[in-house]
Amino acid sequence: MSSTFENDHPQRESVAALTLGALGVVYGDIGTSPLYTMKEIFSPHTGVPLDAQHIIGVVSVIFWGLMTVVTLKYVTLILRADNRGEGGIMALTALASKAAGSTHGRRVALLLIGVLGAALFYGDSVITPAISVLSAVEGLEVISPQFKPYVLPISASVLLALFAMQRYGTSVVGKLFGPIIVLWFGALAIVGIHQIAQEPAILLALNPVHAIAFLWAQGAHVFIVVGSVVLAFTGAEALYADMGHFGKKPIRLAWTGLVLPALALNYMGQGALLMHDASAIDNPFFQLFPDQLLVPAVILATLATVIASQAVISGAYSMTKQAMQLGLLPRMRVHFTSVKEIGQIYIPSVNWILLAGVLLTVLGFGSSSAMAGAYGIAVTVTMLITTLLTFFVVRHGWRYPLPLALVATGVFLALDTLLVISCSLKIIDGGWFPLILGALIFTVMATWRRGRELLITHIQQDDPELLPFITALSADNMHRAARTAIYAVANPDTVPQALMHNLKHNQVLHERNLILTVIFHDVPWIEDKERVQVEELVPGFWKVKVNYGFKNEPDLPKALELCEQHGLPINLFETSYFLSREIVVPTRGTGMAHWRELLFALMSRNSRSVVDFFHLPNNCVIELGTRVQI
Incomplete structure (x- = not known):
């Protein structure tokens, strides 16, 4: 451990x-x-x-x-x-x-x-x-x-x-x-x-x-x-x-x-x-x-x-x-x-x-x-x-x-x-x-894994590609808030839902925007020197990948401090975390059996908050809900 x-x-x-x-x-x-x-x-x-x-x-x-x-x-x-x-x-x-x-x-x-x-x-x-x-x-x-x-x-x-x-x-x-x-x-x-x-x-x-x-x-x-x-x-x-x-x-x-x-x-x-x-x-x-x-x-x-x-x-x-x-x-x-x-x-x-x-x-x-x-x-x-x-x-x-x-x-x-x-x-x-105990737990594990795959697929199917979208944004004279925005995503190549909501409803863009992906690898430990990878996309936008082993304890604020070693200093006191919270809506049809979709929706509703899991500061997190049918 x-x-x-x-x-x-x-x-x-x-x-x-x-x-x-x-x-x-x-x-x-x-x-x-x-x-x-x-x-x-x-x-x-x-x-x-x-x-x-x-x-x-x-x-x-x-x-x-x-x-x-x-x-x-x-x-x-x-x-x-x-x-x-x-x-x-x-x-x-x-x-x-x-x-x-x-x-x-x-x-x-x-x-x-x-x-x-x-x-x-x-x-x-x-x-x-x-x-x-x-x-x-x-x-x-x-x-x-x-x-x-x-x-x-x-x-x-x-x-x-x-x-x-x-x-x-x-x-x-x-x-x-x-x-x-x-x-x-x-x-x-x-x-x-x-x-x-x-x-x-x-x-x-x-x-x-x-x-x-x-x-x-x-x-x-x-x-x-x-x-x-x-x-x-x-x-x-x-x-x-x-x-x-x-x-x-x-x-x-x-x-x-x-x-x-x-x-x-x-x-x-x-x-x-x-x-x-x-x-x-x-x-x-x-x-x-x-x-x-x-x-x-x-x-x-x-x-x-x-x-x-x-x-x-x-x-x-x-x-x-x-x-x-x-x-x-x-x-x-x-x-x-x-x-x-x-x-x-x-x-x-x-x-x-x-x-x-x-x-x-x-x-x-x-x-x-x-x-x-x-x-x-x-x-x-x-x-x-x-x-x-x-x-x-x-x-x-x-x-x-x-x-x-x-x-x-x-x-x-x-x-x-x-x-x-x-x-x-x-x-x-x-x-x-x-x-029977093993079969029940296997069903829970298989349902959760398959449900997450379906959920991510449905979220991403209508999302535009990231690079053309932010290239156009960087040329826009839209007002920019003097803070850092971190968008946590599963797929770093498409536009985050939270970014779309921020632009549509708040009509604001931050000066510094990090498209953040957390990857858990099939090795037990990832050391600090391999923790983060940083890539500048266009002015004001960076792609950051945070790596963990399956025995590491994820702590995103601590990991983000390591970005400074890669030329991206982050003031955590001037940072906002934008998260998309998906509300799963089971539907009959393709995907999983309906009872498995209901089970996945139940587990999704009761799973631990991303905020707690990644040790994010509560007063810096903005969660935007999205209803997703699977």
């Missing part, structure tokens, strides 16, 4: 500090997967026998899945596909589209695929807090069955508190994330080692032959089993999404130095526990702890799941900001809560929509086991999309030979396809939920 300063990247600390921060933010989600994964794999609906051979096989599949999906795919390959240091599905989509070249059809297809991945991420942002917090609070039932009626109210209260605190930012809380997660992973490893020492036969799971044999023996049943095993890999996408915050090296160090060993030891510990006590399957994670440590374990697990949820919530804010600036969502109010910490922005509308979705999910499903069916499908489709986009980066961006590009991504593509197919079998059991 950008800071409140246009070209300031979050200041990098030492590798040790960044590695600690990465533990808290990046690995919270995958680090809390042991809470529910083993319980779901051996639940009655999978039909996996609870004996030593199958337990070793399951743990082997989990271990080698972590090695393949996380270590090889994300840590080794995907982290290399950075867009000027930034990661995540939107950054990768921009990178893949750029690498795809000038083929319009391919670029549009890649954009749509990326938008689908982004839409599914929001589904994950709803389910992750719900299942994580609920599975942690369910540990109270292990302490005493009498706590069962209080699990849902306590979970809802924790989630309410989590979302309510978002407005204050996570700059202070963020400093606690790393140490708590270090304690969490340390606890995972210690209790795992304790159980392994009692049943060392579980170490056979380190042999990949047991994983292969287990999967082969399942036959067609393998899809049902893998649909539960995938719960161990959820959260892997965060490694890539948060690369811009921490860098590759800290993320890799955290994974190989602590996270992978702790997860492996804990899953083996749960397997060892089940090998000598099959009754522990009710909640194998909390059964790892001695009775006197159950209460501290539940508290620590709840803290860890809150941290895991925070990472996804912050990711949703970041994704929304990028989508707005790439023209995929309407403008929303963004609050900057810190200039240095990771959780530095807060978007109220996204926050409360997510909270409503999370609470409905908790109350609707009622338990982490019921929710497990909904968890996984959105994540695995996003993982598949990431691999597909990475192929285009490897092939066209890095220019690897086709056979090498296929080898580099083909294995992961096949594995991701297996995971998607496996999770798709759970659609009836709850998998429909994130898919």
Whole structure:
């Protein structure tokens, strides 16, 4: 995320500090997967026998899945596909589209695929807090069955508190994330080692032959089993999404130095526990702890799941900001809560929509086991999309030979396809939920983008060409106001509507007129030296282009100060901003379906003001309304 300063990247600390921060933010989600994964794999609906051979096989599949999906795919390959240091599905989509070249059809297809991945991420942002917090609070039932009626109210209260605190930012809380997660992973490893020492036969799971044999023996049943095993890999996408915050090296160090060993030891510990006590399957994670440590374990697990949820919530804010600036969502109010910490922005509308979705999910499903069916499908489709986009980066961006590009991504593509197919079998059991959420958000994004295209086309279709028009004006002796007028436009080659209105109704022209265009590029950052481009057209008229990356915070007055370096000094105290505000009028006929036009009109009416979005001074803005039929 950008800071409140246009070209300031979050200041990098030492590798040790960044590695600690990465533990808290990046690995919270995958680090809390042991809470529910083993319980779901051996639940009655999978039909996996609870004996030593199958337990070793399951743990082997989990271990080698972590090695393949996380270590090889994300840590080794995907982290290399950075867009000027930034990661995540939107950054990768921009990178893949750029690498795809000038083929319009391919670029549009890649954009749509990326938008689908982004839409599914929001589904994950709803389910992750719900299942994580609920599975942690369910540990109270292990302490005493009498706590069962209080699990849902306590979970809802924790989630309410989590979302309510978002407005204050996570700059202070963020400093606690790393140490708590270090304690969490340390606890995972210690209790795992304790159980392994009692049943060392579980170490056979380190042999990949047991994983292969287990999967082969399942036959067609393998899809049902893998649909539960995938719960161990959820959260892997965060490694890539948060690369811009921490860098590759800290993320890799955290994974190989602590996270992978702790997860492996804990899953083996749960397997060892089940090998000598099959009754522990009710909640194998909390059964790892001695009775006197159950209460501290539940508290620590709840803290860890809150941290895991925070990472996804912050990711949703970041994704929304990028989508707005790439023209995929309407403008929303963004609050900057810190200039240095990771959780530095807060978007109220996204926050409360997510909270409503999370609470409905908790109350609707009622338990982490019921929710497990909904968890996984959105994540695995996003993982598949990431691999597909990475192929285009490897092939066209890095220019690897086709056979090498296929080898580099083909294995992961096949594995991701297996995971998607496996999770798709759970659609009836709850998998429909994130898919519907994703479909709704995809529809909103696609409608907004298409609506903006139609709107701009209709505005521009009758506008005269700019250069002949202002050439004629410059020769006119019309009275000129001794101020600077800035006309913000989408197309700098036609006459701005606001300029036409100014001439027609006020019969006045300013001494200095800037035709201003703001461009958001498909790169995360644009530095100050590349911020503005100035071109003098005729006496009294200049064309100014302001460039931003999709992670920069747009601030037009600050950007206009840079025009002085290009021979165009601007006195901002003697400047007026003329804006055209379009009122969308849906009509039946060509364009979009009528319901989509109504949706676009609704979003357009409620989108954040251009004045606020670009930080324009309120007392210097003149807005002229125009009704536009689409």
